[in-house]
Amino acid sequence: MNLFQALAYFLREASKSLVRSWKSSLLAVLTIAISLFVGGLFLLATQNLSARAAEWKDEFQVTVYLTEGTTRAQRDDLYDLFDRSFVREVRTISPEDALATFRDSFPSLSEVFSDESGEMPFVASVELSVDPSKTESLDPWVESLRVNPASEMVDDDRDWLRELGRLIAVVRGIGLGVGGALLVAAVLTTASVIKLTAFLYLEEIRTQRLIGATEFFVRGPFYLEGLLQGLLGGLLALALLALAWFGVRPSGEASFWLPLVSEEFLDLPVQGALLLGGAASGLLGAVLSLRRESLRGPESD
């Protein structure tokens, strides 16, 4: 029998077995689906957070708030520091521009700073757009901006991006840990289900061996059964993830965090990896359950 015929036979037998013992098969499929769903949720969150972090890194900006009453020479010294190859754009924001932006952004608070008082609450600032590929060499430069007498304060996005990077790593780690633990449970469940099926057909397996079937033919249908259970579990997990994603997106508009973690669905390669992970865990469960001693009959062989 060639490989194609063998696979067709395995597929027939595995499908029959899945239907025949559908309750235990469903248990294995659900266990795999739940573990992949939980792992997939974390992957969805880290994928979106990573994408946002990349965007923010691309928009990396340093804001220098200028000290009032500095001399022209001090200000020129500061502006000399802006003349660097990694500074893409320099935008000067006057106190009036800053006030107008504030009023646009927070209309309900626009009356707090009335024109009648004559006081200007904002100071002039300079926004520097920086090439992110050179951000690692920026520490001494930012420090030189901070100590310049013409700068009142320097805002640097990098601290926040570093924190975000750490958060993504933690979320990814938790996802891998929880998803991994659940996947181990899923593999063991699949192994138990396949083992039960194999024991159910122990006499049949012995007969197949006695009339000349090789281990490849005896075990093939069980391996494929495990693989199919895993694949179905993976498909179910993807469907649940898609449902959850569609369900969460509309309510995300009212939240800060939800859009961060749910803007895009899982990338195609990640979806493929989830399916393959399911299939591999099902197959692994079948392989574990069919170690030679598991299927040995009363006779030595």
Next chain:
Amino acid sequence: MIRFFGVTKRFPGGQTALRDVSFDLDAGEFVFLTGASGAGKTTLLRLIYREDVPSEGQILVNGRNVVGLPAAKVPYLRRSIGVVFQDFRLIPRKTVFENVCYLPMILGESVKRQKEIVLDALQSVGLGHRMNAFPRELSGGEQQRVSVARALINRPDILLADEPTGNLDPELSLEIMHLFAEVNRRGTTVLLASHDPGMIARLGGRVLTLDNGELVNDDMEEPILGPDPAESLT
């Protein structure tokens, strides 16, 4: 074709099923293996197709040392031996056709060829009309005949049969024996375990007699019906 050298089989509980059994079977022989229940007939057959291994001694089948045969090669030994099991060993969830077709299928025969040879084998045991039935729908005798058809499907070098007519009425028993004789006439070595002295006396031929695990007799018996088993039945 089959050679036993001082074969002893002891089970873990201490019971000895065979004691120092030695004999030769030449290619094309038709041999009865007889003895009372528990004499060791089934154990001897199981050693030939490597369902079990002897505690002592060596067994050669078709020139191959069965005792030292690696596990991976056992299926290929079994494909050259047709076995009619005492308890039929049919696969309950498969139809008669699928049961008989299993070996041709794993040997890679085309679907058309599978149908041809399975139908031929089933017709030879009078069950061509029951190929879509499941074993549970068959009588004991019919199941026995399916088991015979499955054993013969691959035209084996050796045919082992453990009480193959135990569940059959005399008329069907004769038909099955006729079939075995035909197979033997085509060159297959037949070793048939039976404790039916009437059948053995009627057919005659070489008879190995086991008693409490020992080979106590290896004689030629004159048939009541004639010198050739096939002729005796026709």
